[in-house]
Amino acid sequence: MAVSILIVDDDPVQRRLVDAAVTKFGHSAVTADGGEAALRVLDGPRGGDIGAVILDLSMPGLDGIGVLKAMRERGIALPVIVQTAQGGIETVVSAMRNGAFDFVVKPASPEKLQAAIANALKVEAVESTVRRSARRGSGLLSFRDLVTRSPAMDRVIRLGQKAAASNIPILIEGESGVGKELVARAIQGSGDRRSKPFVTVNCGAIPDNLVESILFGHEKGSFTGATEKHAGKFVEANQGTLFLDEIGDLPLDVQVKLLRAVQEGEVDPVGGRSTVKVDIRLISATHRNLLEQVKDGNFREDLFYRLNVYPIFVPPLRERREDIPLLVGHFINRVAPASPHGRTPAISENALALLQAHDWPGNIRQLENAVFRACVLSDGDVLTEDEFPQIRAQVEGVVDLGGHEIAAGGTEISGSHPAGTVSAATPIVPERNRPGMVRALDERGNVRPLADVEFEMIRLAIEHYNGQMSEVARRLGIGRSTLYRKLKEYGIDPETGRAERLAS
Numbered sequence: 001m002a003v004s005i006l007i008v009d010d011d012p013v014q015r016r017l018v019d020a021a022v023t024k025f026g027h028s029a030v031t032a033d034g035g036e037a038a039l040r041v042l043d044g045p046r047g048g049d050i051g052a053v054i055l056d057l058s059m060p061g062l063d064g065i066g067v068l069k070a071m072r073e074r075g076i077a078l079p080v081i082v083q084t085a086q087g088g089i090e091t092v093v094s095a096m097r098n099g100a101f102d103f104v105v106k107p108a109s110p111e112k113l114q115a116a117i118a119n120a121l122k123v124e125a126v127e128s129t130v131r132r133s134a135r136r137g138s139g140l141l142s143f144r145d146l147v148t149r150s151p152a153m154d155r156v157i158r159l160g161q162k163a164a165a166s167n168i169p170i171l172i173e174g175e176s177g178v179g180k181e182l183v184a185r186a187i188q189g190s191g192d193r194r195s196k197p198f199v200t201v202n203c204g205a206i207p208d209n210l211v212e213s214i215l216f217g218h219e220k221g222s223f224t225g226a227t228e229k230h231a232g233k234f235v236e237a238n239q240g241t242l243f244l245d246e247i248g249d250l251p252l253d254v255q256v257k258l259l260r261a262v263q264e265g266e267v268d269p270v271g272g273r274s275t276v277k278v279d280i281r282l283i284s285a286t287h288r289n290l291l292e293q294v295k296d297g298n299f300r301e302d303l304f305y306r307l308n309v310y311p312i313f314v315p316p317l318r319e320r321r322e323d324i325p326l327l328v329g330h331f332i333n334r335v336a337p338a339s340p341h342g343r344t345p346a347i348s349e350n351a352l353a354l355l356q357a358h359d360w361p362g363n364i365r366q367l368e369n370a371v372f373r374a375c376v377l378s379d380g381d382v383l384t385e386d387e388f389p390q391i392r393a394q395v396e397g398v399v400d401l402g403g404h405e406i407a408a409g410g411t412e413i414s415g416s417h418p419a420g421t422v423s424a425a426t427p428i429v430p431e432r433n434r435p436g437m438v439r440a441l442d443e444r445g446n447v448r449p450l451a452d453v454e455f456e457m458i459r460l461a462i463e464h465y466n467g468q469m470s471e472v473a474r475r476l477g478i479g480r481s482t483l484y485r486k487l488k489e490y491g492i493d494p495e496t497g498r499a500e501r502l503a504s
Contacts, residue, residue: 003051003121004028007066008038009083010059015108017055019495023112025117027051035070039417042076052120053080054113055100057091065091070099071362071363075205077369079120083108096393099362123376126335127369140189146182147330150320156183159312164190170253170284171247171307174314177365180285181245183314188241194280196468201233204246211254216261221293222271234267234278243282246306248299259303282307317360317367321440324356327364332383333370347383354385355465357395455490457485462492469494 009015010033019029020194030046032038037061038055041047057064064082065355071080081103084092092103102116104435143157161172164187181200188198197369206214213223217232233242244250250258261267262282266275284307317323328347336344360366374387385392440447458476465471473483487494 003047004030004049005117006030006032006038006041006053007052007182008032008053008059008064008297009056010034010036011056012291014056014083017107018113020118022054024110027115027117034059035064035067038067039070042071042078042428043074044059047076047337050078051124051341052101053078054083054117055080056083057095057415058084065094065098068095068100075202079124081113081116081120091391096390100390121375125377127372133317138483139184140359142189143186143435145327146179148320148323150315150323151327152315153323156312156314160187161190162185163312166310167191169307169309169310170281170283171290171311172314173290173311174285174287175316175363176287177363178314178316179364180314181243183312184241184243184283184285187283188243188281191281197237198243199233199237200243202244202245208251211251212257215254216269217259217272217276218270218501219272222269224316225389226271232269234261234280234305235264235276237280238278239280241283244282246286246288247284248286248290250299252298252300255300255303259300259306262303262306279473284458287365313392321356324367325352326461327367328352328355331368332375333373335375343381345378345381345383348385351383351385351388354388354391354395356390359394414456446479454486455492458490460488462494467494 005027007015007018007022007029008031009018011035015031015033019031022029030050031042032041038053042050042053050102055064055067062070068080068082071078080098080099082092082095082103083106084095084103095103101120103117108116136267143160146153146157148157160183170187172183174180185198188194201215203211210251213226213230213232215233217230217235220226220229257268260277264275265279266277269276290299290304290308294301296302332344332347355367355370355405362369370388371389373390374383378387440453458472461472461476462469465475469480469483474481476483484494486492
């Protein structure tokens with residue numbers, strides 16, 4: 001079935017050209033003349049029909065980077081193909097860092113555009129298939145199902161196991177994409193309500209005017225469009241577990257009703273004449289600092305303390321990098337049966353080192369998407385750095401323009417292709433002298449002394465910022481006087497960034 005492609009460009013000539021090409025490829029086109037118009041389409045009734053976005057980066061008002069950031073904040077996970085002029089290398093790198101799936105250089109050839117769209121839709125289709133299969137076969141989760149060997153996650157598991165033995169409200173905190181829902185499901189699957197419903201609600205994805213109805217239900221005819229009676233999520237979760245994700249996004253007026261539901265165990269349907277008793281286990285989650293929300297007047301203090309009875313913090317992926325090889329192997333095994341090739345690829349040492357060097361602002365969800373893309377689009381039996389262009393753009397500031405690798409700043413560099421390969425689940429010690437990387441482990445796999453890592457980081461920063469000490473200090477998060485003191489300690493020449501350092 002043909003999908004709709006959203007074309008976003010302020011140039012009417014470019015919109016018509018891309019529209020004609022997309023239609024020729026067999027897809028329907030939806031156009032927007034700027035960033036604000038694009039978001040209105042994605043938020044509107046036609047948003048669900050969009051399969052991919054072709055986005056111009058340079059636009060007045062809300063530009064392409066702004067659109068990418070807004071999509072990420074809204075949780076819109078559509079693949080985005082950005083268009084750019086050939087000279088805008090740093091802008092391309094920024095777009096990749098903000099989640100762009102692919103890019104084409106203006107004016108894009110029909111072949112390049114068609115290939116980019118096909119790749120985007122192919123990855124989207126496989127991800128949908130894998131996730132539908134996972135939902136059908138997931139069943140109950142327990143803490144044994146969490147893919148981790150990180151000490152940082154040991155505390156999460158211990159707290160979750162204790163929480164599962166009780167019925168107190170739980171607040172799971174952590175950045176977007178760290179796996180808060182998985183922890184909630186593991187708590188439910190390990191408690192005495194394991195055979196009862198587990199109902200999830202993403203509070204941030206519901207329009208404000210529908211939140212109350214969706215949570216607490218409504219009577220037929222209680223408002224325009226209420227053609228049938230709706231029970232609401234609290235009633236659906238009766239006897240089971242209700243998981244309220246992104247609870248910090250709830251409007252203040254709904255927070256009042258939620259507080260009563262938690263305190264009294266009853267809800268008021270919209271338009272209803274009587275309350276409805278419910279018996280639920282409530283687990284909430286947020287990526288926001290709710291205490292700051294309380295101080296700013298955006299979250300009720302009494303509700304905060306009612307929900308925050310048993311807090312669990314899930315650390316970001318950058319604080320548990322030892323989990324990355326396990327997760328990569330897990331995601332490869334998940335996507336392999338649904339991929340066009342039907343095979344399970346290995347991953348090269350350099351590619352895995354690249355993934356371990358990245359900070360993963362989107363956490364596990366971002367890693368999963370990167371591995372899915374790599375598996376679906378790879379033609380070989382080994383995933384290399386070439387299959388992770390987004391991550392390489394973020395770690396090294398390098399993109400590939402038509403076979404020419406360009407670093408941020410416009411310098412052309414020669415690419416290197418790894419020879420060795422490893423199992424996807426094998427822990428890797430990053431190779432020596434890799435550009436833009438500081439090794440955390442020594443040759444034996446042990447953590448290096450902090451002073452050695454700091455020494456290399458300072459030298460790397462001086463080289464990266466061409467000896468501009470104010471910028472070096474700012475990027476390292478230290479004062480200039482502290483920087484110069486450390487230069488003296490390590491014997492680093494501020495002019496050259498070089499040092500003859502004695503072995504410790």
